[in-house]
Amino acid sequence: MGKLEGKIAVVTGGAKGIGAAVVKRFFEDGAAHIISLDIDRERAEATAKEIDPSGKIVAGMKCDVGSEAATAEVLGRVYDEYGRVDILVNDAGITRDAMFHKMKRDQWDSVLNVNLNSLYNTCRVVVPRMREQYYGKIVNVCSSSAWGNVGQTNYSASKGAVLGFTRSLAKESGGKNITVNCVAPAQIDTNMARAMPENIAAMAVKLTPLGRKGQPAEVASVISFLSSDDSSYVTGECIQVGGGFLMV
Numbered sequence: 366m367g368k369l370e371g372k373i374a375v376v377t378g379g380a381k382g383i384g385a386a387v388v389k390r391f392f393e394d395g396a397a398h399i400i401s402l403d404i405d406r407e408r409a410e411a412t413a414k415e416i417d418p419s420g421k422i423v424a425g426m427k428c429d430v431g432s433e434a435a436t437a438e439v440l441g442r443v444y445d446e447y448g449r450v451d452i453l454v455n456d457a458g459i460t461r462d463a464m465f466h467k468m469k470r471d472q473w474d475s476v477l478n479v480n481l482n483s484l485y486n487t488c489r490v491v492v493p494r495m496r497e498q499y500y501g502k503i504v505n506v507c508s509s510s511a512w513g514n515v516g517q518t519n520y521s522a523s524k525g526a527v528l529g530f531t532r533s534l535a536k537e538s539g540g541k542n543i544t545v546n547c548v549a550p551a552q553i554d555t556n557m558a559r560a561m562p563e564n565i566a567a568m569a570v571k572l573t574p575l576g577r578k579g580q581p582a583e584v585a586s587v588i589s590f591l592s593s594d595d596s597s598y599v600t601g602e603c604i605q606v607g608g609g610f611l612m613v
Contacts, residue, residue, distance in 0.1 A: 367395015378457030551607025
């Protein structure tokens with residue numbers, strides 16, 4: 366019996382990286398249905414088919430989570446088809462790195478829209494229904510950059526806000542048996558991390574006590590814990606998954 370047996374989960378940014386690892390882990394944990402949302406429809410569908418060739422449990426759907434209207438429409442279809450959402454993982458995120466004095470307004474706006482506004486867009490639909498069903502698990506993907514990083518004022522601002530959003534929503538939702546937590550990965554071996562300049566990535570690994578990059582599956586395992594009833598008395602927390610890179 367999987368620890369997510371019977372649960373219906375939505376994972377944003379589920380086509381690749383940490384999001385895809387979460388979808389795979391939820392599948393292994395026995396979730397009844399996992400809906401993977403991503404702006405890249407083909408990649409989302411391909412990843413879903415790779416994880417679940419039968420197509421009975423994992424579904425990939427196109428969704429621009431930075432758009433309130435698009436997110437509401439897609440999640441409306443999810444509720445029409447599956448009836449409820451027990452678990453929401455907000456993983457969708459982008460970087461548009463630049464030193465602040467060189468940063469363009471569109472670099473700022475696009476990162477804040479995808480990384481932060483998407484949480485409003487998904488939770489605005491899901492939270493009222495979780496309150497009605499008196500159950501819900503929400504896990505937001507933060508970052509070690511929430512504590513500041515050179516060239517990432519936009520990304521750090523968005524992830525710092527994710528932390529505040531998580532704690533506030535946890536306080537509001539606890540009385541309705543909804544837990545809201547976040548994870549803060551550091552150096553994880555994803556396409557986003559591989560885009561970093563080689564010297565900076567090497568320095569980050571050197572500063573990591575475990576001496577290596579983490580794997581998406583290692584983040585997914587923590588998200589699985591926070592999405593299961595094993596974490597029934599954990600809410601408003603931010604668990605760092607960074608090999609000790611940032612200890613606060």
